[in-house]
Each structure stands twice: as C-alpha cells, then as structure tokens.
Amino acid sequence: MPTQIELARRGQVTEEMKIIAEKEGIDPVFLREKVASGRVVIFRNLVRNNITRLTGIGEGLTTKVNVNIGASTDHYNVEEEMKKVEIANEFGADTIMDLTDGGDIDYMRKQVISKAIMPVGTVPIYQVYYEMVAKRKYVIDFTEDDIFRVIEKQFKDGVDYVTVHTGVTLELARRIPKANRLAGVVSRGGTVMAAWSIYNEKENPLYSNFDYLMELAKEYDVTLSLGDALRPGGTADAHDELHVGELMVNSSLAKRAVEHGVQVMIEGPGHMPLDQIEMDVKLEKQLSGGVPYYVLGILVTDIAAGYDHIAGAIGGAIAAQAGADMLCYLTPAEHLSLPTPEQVKEGLIAFKIAAHAGDMIKLGDRARQxxxxxxxxxxxxxxxxxxxxxxxxxxxxxxxxxxxxxxxxxxxxxxxxxxxxxxxxxxxxxxxxxxxxxxx
Known part of the structure; x- marks a missing residue:
C-alpha cells in the first residue's frame, strides 16, 4: 500500500489528513502539501487500527509531546506500565514510546499497543541488546540480521515509529575516545551501535543498509526517527564535533528517505544551554530541508536532578517557539530512577505546558485563543x-x-x-x- 507521502504526492487528502487538519484548525490541502514535502509526518502503521488520537507533527502544526514508559532489567511490572499508558491516554500525550529493555519485551510492547489510543514508538536496539544478554552472549555479538529481524517483528506488531541510530557511523564512533567530552556518550542505543562498529571494525548496519531499512519502513508506513546517538549528555558538550557530525549524517539520510516516500524525522539534542537552543533548531531545519525535529528535553542545566522535568520544560518551550515539532518529556525521576505513574503524569503536564507556551509564539493567535x-x-x-x-x-x-x-x-x-x-x-x-x- 502507498505511504502517506506517496498518497499526498498523488494529490489525495487521506482520512488521517482530514482528521488531523480538523483538529489543528488548518486547511486539509495545506496539510497534504506539507506531508508531500516531508515537512509533516503522520504516525500510522498500516497494520494498526486502534488509534483514536491521530497525531501529526511538523511545520504549521501544534507542538506535540511524547511520553516514555517501559520496564527495565531492574524492574519489570506490566500492571504499573499499563497505569502509565492510562495516564498518557487521560492527560493528552500525543505519542508514547515503549522503552522496555528487559523481561518479556514482546509481551510488553503488544500490551502497550493494544491499550494506547495514540501512536506508539519503540527503540528496537534495546530488544536486540537484551536478547544477547538472555542468550549469555556479549552485548555486541549480534549480527546485522538480528537487528533487522527485530525491527521487522516490531513493525508487524504495529509500532508507528521507531528510533534507529543511523547517524553514528564507524568514522564518528572512532572519534568518541578522542572527543574529550565531559559526559561521554549517553544514548543507550548509540553506545551499543558505536561499540558494535568499533569491536567488529564494520560500518553501522543501520547506516550501510539504510536502503533496506527504508524498504521495511515503507511496507508498513512506519516513520523512521533518526536517533541522536551522539547527543550531548552535558551542557558543555553541546554542538561538539560528535553532535554536529551526527546531525549532518542524519540530515542527509532524512533527505533520502523523503525522496523515497518514507516518513522520517530527526531526534536531538539532549542537554544544551539556553542561548544555543534556537540556533540548534534552525540548524536541523536548514540541514534537513525542514524535516520534523523531535527534541529530548531540552535540558538547560545539568544540576536539576529530582526536578529535571522543569529544567527540560524550560528548554522545551524555547525549542517549540523556535520551530521544534515534538518534545520528548522528562519526569522528576530522570537520571535517578524508572518513573512511577505519578511522576509520568508530572512530566507529561510540565511538557504540555512547555509545548503550548512555545506555540503561543510559533502559531500566534491560533494557540492563544x-x-x-x-x-x-x-x-x-x-x-x-x-x-x-x-x-x-x-x-x-x-x-x-x-x-x-x-x-x-x-x-x-x-x-x-x-x-x-x-x-x-x-x-x-x-x-x-x-x-x-x-x-x-
């Protein structure tokens, strides 16, 4: 079946576009043109039919908020995670990501997909990693086939978008030890992919086999979220050679995806001082040709443990007004613990406020009513x-x-x-x- 981009390029206003345009208060034809250009993505796996809160992100749309949930290797409780899904449903999360990296990952993902009323995202490399651990293998003993097998499995289950760490090339991975970062590499998936490339002396398969990744995504119309594997984990590391180098790689890949009719967005940037946020958003838009930007935080200080949802919401509001398209929330538990359901609620509401505050500038009267x-x-x-x-x-x-x-x-x-x-x-x-x- 054709993707949203392909249908838009044929001049068709899909049912999803009509629903989102009405919710946003915009012309459906305007939305169709943005989808056709790759400046807006609509999350909707073709095999999933239980989404009642359709979500589009990108140019001209309100800033959206994603909620991360998921069990860990230290704490696996399905009932608790489903409570978090209920909170995301009730308090207006636009998307939800299942970041489960331990226990029965397949079961947790299927439960999240069945109960979430909004699009669901995942990070497939977490499952690849855990399967190696469960088999008592070294974490980087997985093969290229292992990665794509898990990705396709998750696509078949109905996930609407996936974070794939495509930008951490072998060349960039080799630079990590010499980069003199204060916080090092803080992305779990990025660390795994960089370690795999260095250990095996091979190119990151998500980068070298990007054409095959696009083929899989196109089959299910899954949005590729090009992950920020080398994002700064401390404000002092913002816009160093690793951060900018990865953004340049992902921007090039994003343009290729749009050309091939695959929905795509770019992730970034983690921790960053206030005065660099607007520039960062504009840089992503310039390099990528306007592909939607999905930002984590942005954390504007490194010393707010216990209150990182506030530090992140401050940066998120600035990013939103500058043109960022979706904010990944933080909870008070960030850097400290797996969040409780109540902490999920606190983080979600903090970032809903941040998104709206940014939209009051970005969208003007439309948001201020x-x-x-x-x-x-x-x-x-x-x-x-x-x-x-x-x-x-x-x-x-x-x-x-x-x-x-x-x-x-x-x-x-x-x-x-x-x-x-x-x-x-x-x-x-x-x-x-x-x-x-x-x-x-």
Whole structure:
C-alpha cells in the first residue's frame, strides 16, 4: 500500500489528513502539501487500527509531546506500565514510546499497543541488546540480521515509529575516545551501535543498509526517527564535533528517505544551554530541508536532578517557539530512577505546558485563543470554566478548596481583597450613589 507521502504526492487528502487538519484548525490541502514535502509526518502503521488520537507533527502544526514508559532489567511490572499508558491516554500525550529493555519485551510492547489510543514508538536496539544478554552472549555479538529481524517483528506488531541510530557511523564512533567530552556518550542505543562498529571494525548496519531499512519502513508506513546517538549528555558538550557530525549524517539520510516516500524525522539534542537552543533548531531545519525535529528535553542545566522535568520544560518551550515539532518529556525521576505513574503524569503536564507556551509564539493567535478564554473566566471568577481549561482540573479544584469549602467567590490567596471584587464594588457603589442622588 502507498505511504502517506506517496498518497499526498498523488494529490489525495487521506482520512488521517482530514482528521488531523480538523483538529489543528488548518486547511486539509495545506496539510497534504506539507506531508508531500516531508515537512509533516503522520504516525500510522498500516497494520494498526486502534488509534483514536491521530497525531501529526511538523511545520504549521501544534507542538506535540511524547511520553516514555517501559520496564527495565531492574524492574519489570506490566500492571504499573499499563497505569502509565492510562495516564498518557487521560492527560493528552500525543505519542508514547515503549522503552522496555528487559523481561518479556514482546509481551510488553503488544500490551502497550493494544491499550494506547495514540501512536506508539519503540527503540528496537534495546530488544536486540537484551536478547544477547538472555542468550549469555556479549552485548555486541549480534549480527546485522538480528537487528533487522527485530525491527521487522516490531513493525508487524504495529509500532508507528521507531528510533534507529543511523547517524553514528564507524568514522564518528572512532572519534568518541578522542572527543574529550565531559559526559561521554549517553544514548543507550548509540553506545551499543558505536561499540558494535568499533569491536567488529564494520560500518553501522543501520547506516550501510539504510536502503533496506527504508524498504521495511515503507511496507508498513512506519516513520523512521533518526536517533541522536551522539547527543550531548552535558551542557558543555553541546554542538561538539560528535553532535554536529551526527546531525549532518542524519540530515542527509532524512533527505533520502523523503525522496523515497518514507516518513522520517530527526531526534536531538539532549542537554544544551539556553542561548544555543534556537540556533540548534534552525540548524536541523536548514540541514534537513525542514524535516520534523523531535527534541529530548531540552535540558538547560545539568544540576536539576529530582526536578529535571522543569529544567527540560524550560528548554522545551524555547525549542517549540523556535520551530521544534515534538518534545520528548522528562519526569522528576530522570537520571535517578524508572518513573512511577505519578511522576509520568508530572512530566507529561510540565511538557504540555512547555509545548503550548512555545506555540503561543510559533502559531500566534491560533494557540492563544484558549489563554484568552481563561483570562475572561478569571476576570469574572468563573471557576467552572477555569477548571475546565486547565491540564489537570481535579488538581486545580483540590488546591482551590484546600482552605475553602465551596467553589465560589474569590480564592483564599486574596480573599476579600480580590482585585475582581474590590474595583467592581467601588464602581457599583459610585453608580448606586449617583442614582440615589438623582432620585433625591
């Protein structure tokens, strides 16, 4: 079957395009043209039919938020991960990635796909790695066939996009020991692929066999997310030779994918100082020809452990306003632990706020309408409307009522000195006095 890109190039507005265009408030023909050019991707594996929250990312669309879940080799609990899926469903995640790297990975992935109402992504190299461990082999003893067997298996299961570490070439891998990075290489998949290439003295098979990877992706219309294997893991490492070198490789591959009718996006950049974020987004867009940019964080400081969802949301908002297309959330557990369901919720909401804050600049009035509704509701003390416009109505109500028994009148911060009570009272009193004076 033809991919979304191929259908768009034939002049067809697909059902997915119609739904997304209506949700975004844009012209379906405009969206079709963006898909045809590769500047927008629509996540939808052809074998999957249970997506009710269709998601498109790219130029002219609202900034989306991805939620990472998944068990680890240290902690495998299906029920807990399904609770995280429920939270992602309820609180508006646009996509979800299953990063399970231990236990029964196939079962976990199938459960996530069956319960998630939005597109699902994975990182296939995690399963390749774990299968080596389970067979008591050295982590880099896998073959090229092992990689593509797992990738195709996950495509057949229905994943809508996959992170593939295509940009860590043998040449770049050889530079890693000499790069003098403070934080080294922090991508799990990137580390595995770099180690494999160096140990075997062979080119990264995801790079050397990119044509075959595109062939598989095209068969299922899976979006390739070209991973940031060499992303900076510390702010001091941003835009070094490894980071920029990988971006250049992935940008070239992304252009090839678009030419071949394969949906593609690029990932980046991890940790980065505030003043480099806008430049980084513009660099990705320039090098890739406008391919969607999926950013992790961006973490603007390295010392916010326990609050990395805040540090990442700050960078995410700046990236969004500069043109980034999807934010990968962080939770308070980042760098510390597998997140709990509650921490998943905290991270998701923090990044939903960041995405919207960026869209207020990137998309202007189209994004600001909801803020204007909130402003009007606040000025009239319309609590019902205010609560309905928040990201977590129950939490907002709970805080409002923590010192008050009913949802009416002012909040307990200002009480009787509420600005929306004092001034109207004065004005009304003056009008009443004037009216009474005239009667006399």
């Amino acid at each position: 909801i803020d204007n509704k909130m402003s009007k509701a606040r000025s009239s003390l319309d609590w019902k409307t205010m609560f309905s416009l928040t990201y977590d109505p129950n939490k907002a109500k709970s805080i409002y009522r923590q010192y008050k028994g009913m949802e009416a009148g002012s909040c307990t911060m200002c009480g009787d000195l509420c600005v929306y009570l004092v001034l109207p009272r004065a004005v009304n009193k003056k009008i009443n006095n004037a009216t009474q004076g005239k009667k006399i």
